[in-house]
Amino acid sequence: MALYTRVSGSVGVITLQNPPVNALSAAVRQGIVDMMDRALSEPEVKSVVICGQNGKFCGGADIKEFGTNMSGPALIPLIDRIESAAKPVVAAIEGIALGGGLELALGCHYRIAHSKAKLGLPEVSLGLLPGAGGTQRLPRLISIPAALELITTGRHVTAAEALQLGIVDKVTDRNTLDEAVKFALSVAGKSLDLHRISTNPCPHPPDVDAVFETAMQRVRQRARGALAPVACVQAVRAAATLPYAHGMERERELFKGLFTSGQARALQYYFFAQRAVGRWSTPGGARWDTSKPRPVRRAAVIGLGTMGRGITVALAQAGLSVVAVETNEKQLTEAKQGVSDMLERGARRRGVPPALDKVIYSHKIQAVADVDLVIEAVFEDMELKKAIFQQLSALCKPGTFLCTNTSGLDIDELAAQTQNPELVVGMHFFAPAHVMKLLEVVYGQKSSPQAVATAMQIGSKIGKVSVAVGNCRGFVGNRILKPYLEQAFFLLEEGATPELVDKVLEEFGFAMGVFRMSDLSGLDVGWRVRKAIGLVAPEALTGPYARVREGHRYSPLGDLLCEQVRFGQKTGRGWYQYDKPGGRVAKPDPWLHRFLEEYRAQHGLVARRIDHQEVLDRCLYALINEGFRILEDGIAAGPEDIDVIYVLGYGWPQHRGGPMFYAGMVGLNKVLERLEHYHQVHPDVPNLQPCSLLRKLVASGSPPINKWREVIKKPHSQL
Numbered sequence: 001m002a003l004y005t006r007v008s009g010s011v012g013v014i015t016l017q018n019p020p021v022n023a024l025s026a027a028v029r030q031g032i033v034d035m036m037d038r039a040l041s042e043p044e045v046k047s048v049v050i051c052g053q054n055g056k057f058c059g060g061a062d063i064k065e066f067g068t069n070m071s072g073p074a075l076i077p078l079i080d081r082i083e084s085a086a087k088p089v090v091a092a093i094e095g096i097a098l099g100g101g102l103e104l105a106l107g108c109h110y111r112i113a114h115s116k117a118k119l120g121l122p123e124v125s126l127g128l129l130p131g132a133g134g135t136q137r138l139p140r141l142i143s144i145p146a147a148l149e150l151i152t153t154g155r156h157v158t159a160a161e162a163l164q165l166g167i168v169d170k171v172t173d174r175n176t177l178d179e180a181v182k183f184a185l186s187v188a189g190k191s192l193d194l195h196r197i198s199t200n201p202c203p204h205p206p207d208v209d210a211v212f213e214t215a216m217q218r219v220r221q222r223a224r225g226a227l228a229p230v231a232c233v234q235a236v237r238a239a240a241t242l243p244y245a246h247g248m249e250r251e252r253e254l255f256k257g258l259f260t261s262g263q264a265r266a267l268q269y270y271f272f273a274q275r276a277v278g279r280w281s282t283p284g285g286a287r288w289d290t291s292k293p294r295p296v297r298r299a300a301v302i303g304l305g306t307m308g309r310g311i312t313v314a315l316a317q318a319g320l321s322v323v324a325v326e327t328n329e330k331q332l333t334e335a336k337q338g339v340s341d342m343l344e345r346g347a348r349r350r351g352v353p354p355a356l357d358k359v360i361y362s363h364k365i366q367a368v369a370d371v372d373l374v375i376e377a378v379f380e381d382m383e384l385k386k387a388i389f390q391q392l393s394a395l396c397k398p399g400t401f402l403c404t405n406t407s408g409l410d411i412d413e414l415a416a417q418t419q420n421p422e423l424v425v426g427m428h429f430f431a432p433a434h435v436m437k438l439l440e441v442v443y444g445q446k447s448s449p450q451a452v453a454t455a456m457q458i459g460s461k462i463g464k465v466s467v468a469v470g471n472c473r474g475f476v477g478n479r480i481l482k483p484y485l486e487q488a489f490f491l492l493e494e495g496a497t498p499e500l501v502d503k504v505l506e507e508f509g510f511a512m513g514v515f516r517m518s519d520l521s522g523l524d525v526g527w528r529v530r531k532a533i534g535l536v537a538p539e540a541l542t543g544p545y546a547r548v549r550e551g552h553r554y555s556p557l558g559d560l561l562c563e564q565v566r567f568g569q570k571t572g573r574g575w576y577q578y579d580k581p582g583g584r585v586a587k588p589d590p591w592l593h594r595f596l597e598e599y600r601a602q603h604g605l606v607a608r609r610i611d612h613q614e615v616l617d618r619c620l621y622a623l624i625n626e627g628f629r630i631l632e633d634g635i636a637a638g639p640e641d642i643d644v645i646y647v648l649g650y651g652w653p654q655h656r657g658g659p660m661f662y663a664g665m666v667g668l669n670k671v672l673e674r675l676e677h678y679h680q681v682h683p684d685v686p687n688l689q690p691c692s693l694l695r696k697l698v699a700s701g702s703p704p705i706n707k708w709r710e711v712i713k714k715p716h717s718q719l
């Protein structure tokens, strides 16, 4: 819908109306067409202003329409009609002008933006390119290199930067509509020749070929296998080399290719999934819209190792006062320096003063007496954590929320150490905690709605995407990781190398293969957990039971490497070798290859040739199968939760939507059939046995992912 009013006698004002972001739905497009006709046909009207309702210009095409039979007027001729109008048209940009919204503004002859507005062409993050002339008009307006950068990254720019780049003509702090009307009055009757962007030539840098080559290399490196960034470069190249009309044809052709690709579907699914996880609920009745968080001004972090430091930085940067406690003096000294360095670097990047004074350090846990919320981040040791929770419960003022950053220990067991288990929740950060966007908020059986809501709110405050998950070993992310890692180990036993497995997973689009990732995060982390749960009995490392635990196949390969103090990057050796402890560049290690050969010989295993498809199938389908179990157990409320966790926390390629979406794309019956096949070949691997929810979904005709919840319909269950 669009509203038409006449202002100051001669300015026709068209207001886009489609809350919450005035997306260009069929009704809005129809409204613009009708209101433009009206403004152009009224002789009293000398100029036109287009603005958006509720302080937002326009969030672009209506993404919800993409999966439907799109009707209504097409956007491209609509924008062309505005540009070719004989009366000046001014875009009054408040809030946002994104995607099709900015393309609409680029069709106007002038653009005035409020100083707080954000502008951008973010289509690339939806697996698309700006398909309503954006790839052809923006380079003509702001130069090829600047347009390439904005279009291939999808970055939003501030009004100030937009002015500097030449995207807008004026920035105002006042009422944008009033300023735009004033401006429209001032330009009425003036020539529009220079203001029809499509009619201007595209300015060429002297080294235009090199510019495109570099841009292409950059996008290929950044987004392995993603189609949209590549198509964005190709479309801008068309602007540089073809007349406008032909450039538009090329833009359309490339857009069509992307629009019908699985990647665009995956990325659009992921866009809505990220928002869906914000509408969380728990079996205990906590809900995003009814559970009220309590304000947190002072927080404490216990344990200033890798995680505690990052968490301290994240909290302080968001303006919270932090009491940072570390009992080891040497660690405390190092942590003070480390946290200050991170705060300073972050502040330099963001152009703000560092929040150094927000952090108070102590080597005594008693310092937490006055805080509103504590996040414990000491070693992954249940007995140690239990002792700390007992202390916290006695020391903290009444009502203090007690949170743990455990990677997977039982939240209820920790809560049971306290006088008020309803105040206990898990806040599982990902390393580095001040950078990674994901936070798993783990509710226990007794966590109160307020405790969950408060942890979720802190997550948002520090810029995380928070996902509420149930309590089980490993929660969602690490629980799914286990069968994936296990298959990777089994593949090594059967003849693969870390290089082969990583290559296949990286070609699939993972930021890092499983072995490079475990070298980065440290092999000792999982080893400690396996030791704690009794999987790493030293006597079990040799003899016939070395590869069996609880009657099932087990690979001690990771344990054997740890016995050799090969913890990964931190020790300079792991699945790969590094030039020094802390080195980053993974190189194949002949020692490791010999070790694998000897290991196979020792256990009577005959290496076979393993093809790429088997690596992919076994790693991914084992992971996906566990995802279905998690859904069945009610640990995750829906497939979106698992997908968001996997993309944000574990490097799953965004353009494949997440593991559960991927399963739907591959076909649930195919996933089931492959799991059945591999389970038949490896009957001693329970993780390959298809889970009953997967069977149920296939039996229900493999419904689309947004209907899975109807099939699950099982109330959340706990451990």
Ligand SMILES: CCCCCCCCCCCCC[C@H](O)CC(=O)SCCNC(=O)CCNC(=O)[C@H](O)C(C)(C)COP(=O)(O)OP(=O)(O)OC[C@H]1O[C@@H](n2cnc3c(N)ncnc32)[C@H](O)[C@@H]1OP(=O)(O)O
Pocket: 020, 021, 023, 059, 060, 061, 062, 063, 064, 070, 075, 096, 098, 099, 100, 101, 103, 122, 123, 126, 128, 129, 130, 131, 132, 134, 255, 256, 259, 260, 272, 275, 276
């Ligand atoms: C054979 C095939 C031929 C193909 C022919 C097809 C022809 C089609 C021609 C099209 C031409 C191309 C046009 C254009 O180039 C394409 C686009 O414009 S794509 C869209 C680009 N825009 C965006 O990517 C913006 C996305 N939105 C955001 O980034 C944010 O939402 C925001 C606008 C910055 C606001 O952020 P917040 O304030 O944090 O709020 P939320 O994010 O929670 O959003 C609130 C609410 O709004 C929903 N929403 C947001 N944007 C859109 C949108 N563009 N369309 C629909 N809905 C949108 C969002 O989902 C939230 O709702 P909820 O999900 O919570 O219900």
Ligand SMILES: NC(=O)c1ccc[n+]([C@@H]2O[C@H](COP(=O)([O-])OP(=O)(O)OC[C@H]3O[C@@H](n4cnc5c(N)ncnc54)[C@H](O)[C@@H]3O)[C@@H](O)[C@H]2O)c1
Pocket: 302, 303, 304, 305, 306, 307, 308, 325, 326, 327, 328, 331, 365, 377, 378, 379, 380, 381, 384, 388, 405, 406, 407, 408, 428, 429, 430, 431, 521
């Ligand atoms: N490292 C990761 O990638 C990662 C990711 C997510 C979660 N976690 C979890 O976060 C927690 C911490 O992991 P980490 O990698 O930061 O460990 P770490 O070994 O780097 O740091 C732990 C710190 O806790 C300190 N500590 C021990 N006992 C203490 C006490 N009583 N009081 C105060 N400080 C004490 C230690 O001195 C050490 O500095 C663990 O539960 C781990 O499972 C780790």
